[in-house]
Amino acid sequence: MYQNIYYQREKNLIHLWDxxxxxxxxxxxxxxxxxxxxxxxKSIYGDTLTKIxxxxxxDPDLFESDVPETTRALVDLYSDSDDxxxxxxxxxYDIECEMTSGLPNPEEATNExxxxxxxxxxxxxxxxxxxxKEGEMVAKTTDKAIVLxxxxxxxxx
Numbered sequence: 508m509y510q511n512i513y514y515q516r517e518k519n520l521i522h523l524w525d526x527x528x529x530x531x532x533x534x535x536x537x538x539x540x541x542x543x544x545x546x547x548x549k550s551i552y553g554d555t556l557t558k559i560x561x562x563x564x565x566d567p568d569l570f571e572s573d574v575p576e577t578t579r580a581l582v583d584l585y586s587d588s589d590d591x592x593x594x595x596x597x598x599x600y601d602i603e604c605e606m607t608s609g610l611p612n613p614e615e616a617t618n619e620x621x622x623x624x625x626x627x628x629x630x631x632x633x634x635x636x637x638x639x640k641e642g643e644m645v646a647k648t649t650d651k652a653i654v655l656x657x658x659x660x661x662x663x664x
Contacts, residue, residue, distance in 0.1 A: 508525065508526055508527075508585060508588065508590050508591060508592035508593070509523055509524065509525050509526075509581060509584070509585060509592060510524045510525065510526050510592045510594065510595065511523075511524040512524070512577045512580065512581060513577070514535060514575075514576040514577050514580075516576075519534055519535050520532050520533065520534060520535065521533055521534075521535050521576065521577070521580045523580070523584075525592075526592045526593045526594045535576050535579075535580065536560070537560065537576075537579075538558050538559060538560050538579075539558075539559055539562050539566075539569045539570060539571050539572035540556040540557065540558055540559065540569065540570040540571055541556065541557060541559050541562070541568065541569055541570070542554050542555065542556060542568070543555060543556060543557035545557075550570055554570070556570055595628075596627065596628055596629040597626075597628040598625060598626070598627055598628070599625065599626045599628075600623065600624070600625055601622075601623070601624040601625075602620065602622075602623050603620070603621045603622045603623070603624075604618040604619060604620050604621055605618050605619045605620075605621055606618070619638070619660070620638055620660050620663065621637070621638050622635060622636060622637045622638065623635075623636040623663065624636075631651065632651065632652070632653070633651055633652040633653070634652070634653050634654075634655070635652060635653070635654045635655070636655050636657060636663050637654060637655070637656050637657070638656075638657060638658075638660070638663070639656035639657065639658060640658055640659075642656070642658055644656035
């Protein structure tokens, strides 16, 4: 299954990263469908369709003429599989802030930070960045976590 995809418009290339096949690149072939009496495809509405390669993207009588390049490539390559991709690394963030002045408004971000915790799924390592204005804490490292104190938010970032 794919892990990442990118369309390089200036070179008309699809760049694909797959968890089993690795990296590959290939030219993108644009196509759409139009109604045809003897077409080999069916629309979801029951129309008989044929695949065409030369068309105007804004033609309202066409089917799937506006599908993005990356979506088209993924449908063509993976429509027969529902398997999820493997090998992803998940980095989880948990940002905590003071609540003495009420619930924080994320659009204003006026509440002071108290900590930022991170977890890396590949290494199962945790980092905890903690506000310590008084400088009473010391950094601590265990086999699973690294705890780092900071006197200001600026130092933390």
